Amino acid sequence: MKIYNYCFFVLTVALLLGCTEYKDIVDSAEFKPISISVTNVVALDNVKQVKDMTIKLDNYRENIHIVKSMTELKVELTDVLPGLYNITIDGQVITTDGETFMLNGSLVNYPLTKDNEALTLNVKKSRLGDLVFSEIYYAGTPKYYFRDQFYEVYNNSTQMMYLDGLYFANLTPGTATDKLPQWPEEDGDLYCYAERVWQFPGSGTDYPLNPGESCVISQFAANHQLEQYNPDSPIDCSSSEFEFNMNNPKFPDQPAVNMVHVFYDGLADLGRIPQYLTSVFGGAYVIFQVPEGATYDPVNDEALHTLDLSSSRSKVFAKIPIDYVLDAVECGHNETKISAKRVPGLLDSGMTWVGNTYNKLGVTRKVVGVKPDNTPIYQDTNNSTEDFERGVSPMFRRNGSKMPSWNHTLNKTLN
Amino acid sequence: MKLFIQNKKLLFLAFALGLLCPVVRAQVDSFAGLELYKKISFSNLEGNPTGVFLDNPMGYSQLDLNLSQEKGDFHRSMEGSSIRDMGFNTEGVALINNHYLKGFFNYTNRSITDEGYNASLIDPYRGMPYGVVDLNHSDWKNQYYDMGVRWAYPEWFHKLSVGADLNYQAHSGAKQRDVRANVRSMMIEVKPGVTWSFDKHHHLGGYLDYYAIKEESNNSNVNGYVSQEYYEMNGLGNAVQGIGSGRTTNYTGDNFGAGLDYTWIHGASKWMFASSYHLKAEKAEESFSLPREVGSVRHAIWGNSLKFYTDSSDDFTHLLELKYISSQIKGIEYITQRDNSQTQSGWQTLYSGVRSKYEKQQIGVDYTLIARAANDYKWLAELATNYLSAKDTYLVPYSQTEVNNWLTKATFKRNIHFSGVCAPRLLLSAEAVYNKNTSGEFEYGGQHPEYITVSEIQQVDADYLMSDYWGFNVVVNYSQKMKSQPTLSWYVNGYFNYKKTDKFEFNNRRKIGIVIGCIF
Numbered sequence: 001m002k003i004y005n006y007c008f009f010v011l012t013v014a015l016l017l018g019c020t021e022y023k024d025i026v027d028s029a030e031f032k033p034i035s036i037s038v039t040n041v042v043a044l045d046n047v048k049q050v051k052d053m054t055i056k057l058d059n060y061r062e063n064i065h066i067v068k069s070m071t072e073l074k075v076e077l078t079d080v081l082p083g084l085y086n087i088t089i090d091g092q093v094i095t096t097d098g099e100t101f102m103l104n105g106s107l108v109n110y111p112l113t114k115d116n117e118a119l120t121l122n123v124k125k126s127r128l129g130d131l132v133f134s135e136i137y138y139a140g141t142p143k144y145y146f147r148d149q150f151y152e153v154y155n156n157s158t159q160m161m162y163l164d165g166l167y168f169a170n171l172t173p174g175t176a177t178d179k180l181p182q183w184p185e186e187d188g189d190l191y192c193y194a195e196r197v198w199q200f201p202g203s204g205t206d207y208p209l210n211p212g213e214s215c216v217i218s219q220f221a222a223n224h225q226l227e228q229y230n231p232d233s234p235i236d237c238s239s240s241e242f243e244f245n246m247n248n249p250k251f252p253d254q255p256a257v258n259m260v261h262v263f264y265d266g267l268a269d270l271g272r273i274p275q276y277l278t279s280v281f282g283g284a285y286v287i288f289q290v291p292e293g294a295t296y297d298p299v300n301d302e303a304l305h306t307l308d309l310s311s312s313r314s315k316v317f318a319k320i321p322i323d324y325v326l327d328a329v330e331c332g333h334n335e336t337k338i339s340a341k342r343v344p345g346l347l348d349s350g351m352t353w354v355g356n357t358y359n360k361l362g363v364t365r366k367v368v369g370v371k372p373d374n375t376p377i378y379q380d381t382n383n384s385t386e387d388f389e390r391g392v393s394p395m396f397r398r399n400g401s402k403m404p405s406w407n408h409t410l411n412k413t414l415n
Numbered sequence: 416m417k418l419f420i421q422n423k424k425l426l427f428l429a430f431a432l433g434l435l436c437p438v439v440r441a442q443v444d445s446f447a448g449l450e451l452y453k454k455i456s457f458s459n460l461e462g463n464p465t466g467v468f469l470d471n472p473m474g475y476s477q478l479d480l481n482l483s484q485e486k487g488d489f490h491r492s493m494e495g496s497s498i499r500d501m502g503f504n505t506e507g508v509a510l511i512n513n514h515y516l517k518g519f520f521n522y523t524n525r526s527i528t529d530e531g532y533n534a535s536l537i538d539p540y541r542g543m544p545y546g547v548v549d550l551n552h553s554d555w556k557n558q559y560y561d562m563g564v565r566w567a568y569p570e571w572f573h574k575l576s577v578g579a580d581l582n583y584q585a586h587s588g589a590k591q592r593d594v595r596a597n598v599r600s601m602m603i604e605v606k607p608g609v610t611w612s613f614d615k616h617h618h619l620g621g622y623l624d625y626y627a628i629k630e631e632s633n634n635s636n637v638n639g640y641v642s643q644e645y646y647e648m649n650g651l652g653n654a655v656q657g658i659g660s661g662r663t664t665n666y667t668g669d670n671f672g673a674g675l676d677y678t679w680i681h682g683a684s685k686w687m688f689a690s691s692y693h694l695k696a697e698k699a700e701e702s703f704s705l706p707r708e709v710g711s712v713r714h715a716i717w718g719n720s721l722k723f724y725t726d727s728s729d730d731f732t733h734l735l736e737l738k739y740i741s742s743q744i745k746g747i748e749y750i751t752q753r754d755n756s757q758t759q760s761g762w763q764t765l766y767s768g769v770r771s772k773y774e775k776q777q778i779g780v781d782y783t784l785i786a787r788a789a790n791d792y793k794w795l796a797e798l799a800t801n802y803l804s805a806k807d808t809y810l811v812p813y814s815q816t817e818v819n820n821w822l823t824k825a826t827f828k829r830n831i832h833f834s835g836v837c838a839p840r841l842l843l844s845a846e847a848v849y850n851k852n853t854s855g856e857f858e859y860g861g862q863h864p865e866y867i868t869v870s871e872i873q874q875v876d877a878d879y880l881m882s883d884y885w886g887f888n889v890v891v892n893y894s895q896k897m898k899s900q901p902t903l904s905w906y907v908n909g910y911f912n913y914k915k916t917d918k919f920e921f922n923n924r925r926k927i928g929i930v931i932g933c934i935f
Contacts, residue, residue, distance in 0.1 A: 022669050025696035025711045028747045031768030031810055061655055063862035081811055082766045083750055111752055113766035144640045180755040281642070281658070310759055333658040339752075356658055357642045 034115040035078045040070065040089055040105065041122050053091030053103065057112075058350070058385070059083040060338040082113045084339055088349045089123050090381060104382055106345030109338070124346060130157035131166070131287060132327045132380050134214055134401065137362035137394035139354050140280045141224075141233045146358075147251060148224040148233045149278060150240060150394070153287060153327075154214040154365075154401055156378050161209050164202030166326070167296070168217060168259065169194035171284035172308075172317050176332035176340040176351075182310035187319070189344055192286065192328070193306070194318040196276065197263040197298060198244060207241075207257075207406060212375025214401045215241040219276050221256035234360045235394050239409045244276035251275065255408045263298045266305055266316030280357040282331025284342045288324040296324075322347060329384045331363065338385075350385030362394035374400050443475040446894045446906040447791035447830045447842050449934055454783070455734060457687045457722055462674055463620045464578035465610040467515050468569045469678050469685070476507035479908075479932025487924035489884070489916050492875040493539040493548070495527035495555065500928075502559075515578070517565040527555040532872050534596045534645060535632040535664055537588040544650035544746050544771065545699040545710035547634060547661050548868060549643055553592035560585045563604075570612070580606040582626075593636040594643045594661040600630035608674075616680055624672035624693065634661025649710065650746050650771040651809040651816060652869035653861045664709065668697025672716075683726035690719045707762035711747040713769075716740065726787075734783040739776075746771035775805045788832065791840075797826040805880070812862065816873070818855040818880045824848050837895040838904075844890035848914070855881035878920055886914035903935040 038055060055075055057066040062083055068075060070089070087110055091103040105123030134154035140146035151168070155161055172181060172195040183193060200207060209215060221243035224233035237243075243256040247270065264271045278285070290296040298304040298318035305316050328347035331354075332340065338351045354361040365388055369377035376399040379387045397403060403410065443449045452473060458466035485498040502523035509516045532548040533539040537557060539546055567578025582604040590596035608622030636643060636659075645661050646654035672693030679686045695714040700706040720738040727733055750766040779801035786793040800823045807816040826846040833839040857877035859869050894906035908930035915923040 021698065022671075022696045025698060025713050025747060026694065028711070028713065028745065028767060028769050031748065031770040033811065082768070084752060109752065111750060111765045113750060178753040180753070182755055182759070310755065334656055336655050336657065356644065358640075 031082065032115075033079045033081055034112065034117070035076065036080055036112055036117045036119060037074060037076045038087065038089075038119045038121055040073045040075075041120060048096045051092050053089065056086075056088045056090070058086040058088070058338075060086070060335040060351075060385070063335070080112055083111075084109045085112050086110070086338065086341075086345065086349055087119070087121060088345065088383065089121055090383075091123075104346055104349070106349040108341050108345040108349065130155065130159070130326065131161060131209070132156045132365060132378055133285065133287070133329045134378055135362060135364045135394065135396075135398065136285065136329060136331065137235065138278055138280060138282055138331060139356070139361055140358045141230050141360050142358050144358060145224075145230040145233060146277055146280055147220040147222075147229065147275065148235050148237060149219040150216050150235065150237055150396075151218075151285060152214050152216045152396065153209075154376075154378060155209045155211050156380065158211050158371075160211065162202070162205055163200040163207040163209055163215060164204050165290070166200045167197055167262065167286075167288050167290070167320075167324075168200070169197040169263075169286050169288070169318065169320060170278045171195065171286065171330075171342050173342060174283055175279040175281045176330075176337040176342065178340045179310075180340070180342070181308035181317075184306055184309065187306070189346070190321060190323075191319040192322055192325070192342075192344060192347065194263070194286070194298075194320055196261075197318050197320075198259040199262050200242065201257060201260050207404070209404055210402070212371055212373055212400075212402050213404045214397055215404060215407075216396050217242040217244065217259060218256065219244055219278075220251050221254040222251070232360070235396070239396060239403070239407065241404065241407055246270055246273070246275050248274040257408070263305075263318045266299065268299050281333050282351075282353055284328070284330040284348075286320060286328040286343075286347070287326050288320055289326055290324055327380070328382075329363075329388070331384075335385070346382070348382055348384050350383040350387075352384040352388040352390055354391050360393065361391045363388040363390050364392050364394075364398060365389075367399050370400075376401060443473050443790075443934060444896070444902065445791050445838070445840060445904050446892055446908070446932075446934060447840060449475060449477060451785065451792050451795075454785075455724055455732065457678065457685065457724070462606070462624070462689070462691060463608040463610065463622045463676055464565050464580045464606060465567045465569075465576040465608045465622075466620055466676065466678075467517075467565070467567055467578070468576050468610065469618060469680070469687075472508065472510060472515055474508050474510055475934055476505070477932060477934050478505045479503065479930050481928060481930040481932075483926060483928030485924065485926040487914075487922065489879070489882070489914055489918075489921040489924040491540065491879050492872045493531055493533040495530035497528040499526045499528075500524070504932075513569060515565070515567040515569075519561075519563055521559070521561040523557075523559040525555075525557040525559065527557065529553070530555050530590075532867070534590055534594050534634060534661060535598065536630065537586050537598050537600055542714055542742075542744050542773070543630075543666060543697065543699065543712060544648060544744075544773070545664075545712075546648050547594070547596075547632070547645055547664065548648055548654075548872065549594045549645040549661070550867065551592045551594070551643070553590045555588055555590055557588040558586065574612055576610040576612070576620075578608055580604065580608075582606075593638055593641065594645050595635050595637060596632055596661070597635075598630065598632045600628065600666075602626055602628045610676075618678040618680070620676045620678070622674050624670070624674070624691075626670045628666070628668045628670070628695075628697065630666040632664045632666075634663065636660040646866065646868050647709070648868060649748060649809075650773075651807055651814040651861075652859050652866065652873035653771075653809055653814065654863070654866055654868040656863075656866065662701050663703060665700045665703060665706070666697060667700075668695055668712075670695035670714075685722075685724045687722045688720070689722075690717075692717050705761045707751050707753075708749040708764050708767070710749065711767075713745040713747065714742070715744075716742045730787055732783075732785040732787055734781075734785065736779075736781040738779045738781075741777075742773075742775040744773040745769045746773070770811065771807070771809045773805075773807045775803065777801060777803050788830065792828075792830055793832075794830065795826070795828040797824070799824045799826075809861070813860045814858060816855075816857045816877050816880075818877070819853045820850055820855075820880070821853055822848070822850045835895075837898055839893070839895040842890070842892035842894070844888070844892070846888040848884075848886040848888070850882070850884050852881045852883050857881075875920065878918060882916045882918040882921065884914050884916040884918075886912065888912045900935075903933055905931075905933040907931050 135152040218237040218240040221240035506519040535547040563582035604626035610620035674691030676689035781799040912926040
C-alpha cells in the first residue's frame with residue numbers, strides 16, 4: 001500500500017502545483033505603464049557649476065529609450081513600460097580648481113516593475129577620456145579566421161601621453177552571458193575583473209602618444225590579406241605598433257612591439273592557449289593606469305585577484321580598481337545582450353555590437369569635432385551604445401588620426 | 416521514439432479497436448454510406464461521448480492508406496511551399512452487449528519543403544505566439560500519431576447513458592537546416608460524459624473535458640562555426656533578436672472544458688443545441704536546467720451550435736447546421752532576471768501581464784439536401800457560408816491585425832450505382848469555394864519594423880489572410896464489394912483541390928491525393 005500512498009501523494013502535489021500555475025495564467029492582469037521618481041545624489045565637493053544634466057532610461061531588449069532633462073535633483077517619469085532598464089544620469093561639473101569632470105551615475109539592468117517606485121541614484125565624477133579606444137575589430141573574417149582582431153587606442157586629449165606602463169585587459173566573462181560571475185561581497189562596486197592582463201612595454205618615455213595620434217594593438221600584427229593567412233581579411237595589421245605575441249611558431253613574432261604579459265589564471269605565464277583570442281561575439285576591454293606611487297601585481301598580491309564564487313572551477317581573475325580605468329568598452333552579440341553586461345555602468349553604461357560573428361565588421365568611435373591639425377575629437381560619454389558607430393569595415397587610423405613617430409614601419413623607411 | 420514506446424499499450428489498444436468490427440455485423444457497407452452516416456450523426460457535432468446513442472449507432476471498420484502532395488505559393492508565411500503526406504488511418508465501431516466501443520488510429524508522415532522561418536513548433540499556427548524563428552527556410556520531417564477510444568453505455572436505470580473518450584496524440588518534427596529544431600509534442604485527453612433521457616423525445620447531455628499538452632523544442636547548429644540570426648517571437652511581429660543556435664523551449668499546458676447539449680427527437684426530425692466552453696493555460700519556458708518563463712497563453716473557446724435534421728419523405732433528408740464559435744487568446748509576457756547573487760536561484764520572474772490578444776469569432780450556416788438511396792445516397796447538395804472576424808492586438812506598443820472574411824462553398828455529389836454482383840459505385844463530387852475579404856489591415860507600432868518578423872512574417876501572413884480567392888475541389892471515388900466477401904467494400908479515392916488568388920504576392924495552391932481503403 002505504501003507505493004500507492006506515495007503515488008497518490010505525488011499526484012496530488014503535482015495537481016495542486018499545476019492548478020496554481022493554471023490559475024496564475026488565467027488570472028493575469030494587463031501589462032500597464034508605470035510611473036517612477038528618481039532622486040539624484042551627488043557625492044562631490046568643490047563644485048562650481050553643474051550643467052547639462054539628463055536622465056536616460058534604456059530598455060535595449062525592447063528598444064525603448066527615454067531621455068529627460070533634469071533641472072533639479074529629483075525627476076518624475078510617467079508612462080514607463082515595465083522592463084529591465086539601464087538608468088543613466090549624465091552631466092558635467094566644473095570644480096573650483098577649474099577641472100572639468102563628467103558626472104555619471106547609472107543603474108544597470110534595473111527592473112522597473114512597481115508603479116510609483118522611488119529610486120535613489122548615486123552620481124560620481126569620472127574624468128573626461130584622454131586615452132580612448134577609437135576602433136575595435138573582434139568579429140573575425142569568414143571562414144572562422146580570427147587572427148586579425150585589433151584594438152586602436154587614441155589620444156583624445158590636448159596633451160602628449162606616454163603609453164609606457166599602461167595596461168590592457170579583457171574582462172570576464174569573455175562572451176556576454178546572463179549568468180554573471182559572483183564576486184566577493186567586500187569588493188562592492190570598486191573593481192572590474194579581468195581574464196588576461198597585458199602591459200605596454202617601455203621605461204617611461206619610450207612610447208609617447210601625441211594628441212591626435214593612435215596606436216594599434218593586434219592579436220597578430222601581420223598582413224592578414226596574404227595568401228597564407230586569409231585574403232578575405234579586411235585588414236593588413238603589419239603596421240600595428242604592438243601585438244599580443246603568444247610564441248606560436250605557426251604565427252611567428254612580427255616587427256610590432258610585443259605587449260608584456262602580466263596575468264592569466266593567477267600566473268604571469270602565457271598559458272597553453274596558442275593565441276590571444278577574445279570572443280568573436282564581442283568582449284569587454286579596458287585600458288588602465290596605475291596611479292603614481294601605487295603598485296599593481298595581481299599575480300602576487302592576493303588582494304588583487306579572486307575566484308568566481310559561483311563556479312566550482314578554480315580559475316583566478318585579476319581585480320582592476322575602477323578608479324584606475326582610463327577607458328572601457330563593452331561589446332556583445334547585439335543590443336539584447338545588454339542584460340548580460342560585465343562592465344560597471346560607471347565605466348560604460350552601454351554596449352556596442354556588430355550583429356554577428358565572422359562578418360568582417362568592427363566598431364569605431366563617433367567623431368564629434370576636429371582639432372586644429374585636422375585630427376578627430378572622439379565622443380566619450382561612457383556609453384558605448386551611443387559613442388560607437390557599429391558594423392563598419394575595420395581600418396587603422398580613420399578620420400585623419402596620425403601614426404606615432406616611433407612606429408616600426410616609419411623607422412624602417414628612415415633606415 | 417521513446418515517447419511512443421512508452422505508450423505502446425495504448426497504441427496497440429487503439430489499433431486493435433480500429434479493426435474491431437468483425438465482432439459485429441457491419442451495417443455500413445460502402446464509402447458513401449459511411450460518409451452519410453458521419454454527416455448526419457449529431458454526436459460528431461457536440462463532442463459528448465454518450466451522444467452516439469441518439470444517432471442509432473452502427474458498427475463498421477475502415478482502413479485506408481493515403482498519399483497527397485500540396486504545392487503552390489498561396490500559403491501562410493510559416494507554411495511550406497510543398498507538403499507531401501503519406502499515412503494510414505483505421506477506425507472502427509463495435510456494439511458489444513449494448514456497450515458502444517470506438518477506436519481509431521491515424522499515422523501521417525509529412526515532408527515539408529521550404530518552410531519559412533518557423534524553428535520551434537510543429538504547428539506554428541496552433542495559437543502559441545512564443546516561438547523561435549530564423550532566416551533559413553528549411554525542409555521539415557514530421558510524424559503524427561493520433562489515436563483514441565470511446566466507450567459508452569446506454570440507459571442505466573433506463574434513463575442515463577454514460578461514456579468517456581480517451582485520446583492521445585504524439586507528434587514529432589525536425590527542421591533540417593541550422594538553426595535546427597528537434598520538436599516533440601504530446602496530448603492526452605479524457606472526456607467523460609452523460610446523457611439523461613427524460614423520455615424518448617427529450618435528452619439532456621453534458622461532458623467534462625480535460626487535456627494536457629506538452630511540446631518540447633530543442634534548437635542547435637550542426638555547423639558550430641556559423642552563428643545564426645534568430646528571433647524570439649512575442650506576437651504580431653514583436654520579437655527579440657538573438658545570435659547563436661536558438662534555445663530550448665518547453666511548452667506545457669492544461670485545458671479544462673465542459674459542454675451541454677439538448678436533443679429533441681420527434682418522428683423523423685431531430686433538433687440539437689450544443690454549447691461548450693474550454694479554457695486552456697499554456698506556458699512556454701526556456702531551458703530545462705534553469706527554466707526562464709518566456710510567455711503564457713490563456714485560450715478560451717466558446718462554441719455553440721444548432722443542428723436540425725429531418726426526413727421530408729422517404730427520399731429526401733434535410734440537414735441544417737448553425738454554428739457560432741468565439742476564441743480568445745491572451746498572450747502573457749514575463750520580465751525575468753537572472754539571479755547572480757550568492758543564492759544563485761536561477762531566473763526570477765519580476766513582472767507578468769497580458770500584452771497581446773488574439774480574438775476570433777466565426778458564424779456559419781450549412782444546409783444540405785440529400786436524396787437517399789437504400790444504404791447511402793443518390794446525390795447530395797450542400798451550401799455553406801461562414802463569416803470570420805479576427806482581430807489580433809499587441810497592447811503596448813500598439814499593433815494590430817484585423818481580418819474579416821466571408822467564405823461560401825457549394826458542393827454537389829452524385830453517387831452512381833452500377834448493376835453487378837459487387838455493387839460497384841462511382842461517387843463524383845465537385846465543390847466551388849469563394850472567399851471574399853470584406854476588410855482587414857495590419858498595423859505595426861513596435862520598435863523594429865525592419866525585423867523579418869514584421870516585414871516577411873507578419874505582413875505576408877496578414878496579406879494571405881486578407882486575400883480574396885476562389886477554388887474548386889474535385890473528388891472521384893470508386894468502390895465495390897469483394898465478390899468472395901460481400902461484407903467488405905474497397906474503394907479508391909482521388910481528389911484535386913485548387914485555390915487561386917489575384918493578390919499580388921501570391922498565385923495559387925493545389926493539392927492532389929489518392930486514398931485506397933476498405934470498409935468492412
